[in-house]
Amino acid sequence: HLSSFDERQKNPLSILKAFKNHLKKFPDSHLIMAGDGENISDLKNYASSLGFTEKEVEFHFRPSPTLLLSLFHRAEALLLNSRYENLPVVMLEAMSCGMPVLSSNVGGIHEYLNDENGILFPFDEEGKNLEDAMERFEKTAEGFDLKGSMLASDFAWLIEEDIKVVNQLEFSLEQRSYDVPENGSWEIKTIKAKDMNAVAVVVNLSLVKTI
Numbered sequence: 001h002l003s004s005f006d007e008r009q010k011n012p013l014s015i016l017k018a019f020k021n022h023l024k025k026f027p028d029s030h031l032i033m034a035g036d037g038e039n040i041s042d043l044k045n046y047a048s049s050l051g052f053t054e055k056e057v058e059f060h061f062r063p064s065p066t067l068l069l070s071l072f073h074r075a076e077a078l079l080l081n082s083r084y085e086n087l088p089v090v091m092l093e094a095m096s097c098g099m100p101v102l103s104s105n106v107g108g109i110h111e112y113l114n115d116e117n118g119i120l121f122p123f124d125e126e127g128k129n130l131e132d133a134m135e136r137f138e139k140t141a142e143g144f145d146l147k148g149s150m151l152a153s154d155f156a157w158l159i160e161e162d163i164k165v166v167n168q169l170e171f172s173l174e175q176r177s178y179d180v181p182e183n184g185s186w187e188i189k190t191i192k193a194k195d196m197n198a199v200a201v202v203v204n205l206s207l208v209k210t211i
Helices: 012-025 040-049 065-074 089-096 128-143 147-175 193-209
Strands: 031-035 057-061 078-080 101-104 118-121
Touching: 012 031, 012 040, 012 128, 031 065, 040 057, 078 089, 089 101, 101 128, 118 128
Parallel strands: 031 057, 078 101, 101 118
Antiparallel strands: none
């Protein structure tokens, strides 16, 4: 699972709960939780209260692009149980890596996710439908491996446009044309809001361009 860990939208607690039940049937499973939410300590505490070991669940706070790519290649599927979405970029990233997606049917996700590249299920607060999807995936995982990456080719035009934006952004950063506060630094968080989409693209494309 990769997200902002925002409980109001991403519902990460339900993923931990569903995975705990999943382990009872599939004890060799492993869950990776990666993101940049400030409430990661709450997630860790909840995981501890459920009795998870570090071998069963691992957390990564603000992973670097290199680590993120490594995590994507280690994972067998992306898990999402969001309460609401538009079209999550992380879903396209997973598909670009040939990874199936298991997601709640909210927002525009159903326009790209189907039985050929993952599992779409009705949203529920407790994650029971996610739990059922994970069990189904365990039994049919072989059939998903390549289909996600085939669908990702549909977004080639978007990637090409993003690369242009990235090149422009990198040039601007080299020229230091950004209006950064005098007491600020050149970390992403100091760049003005109007440029944040381009910065996000740098992270996202690191998954695609390295493959």
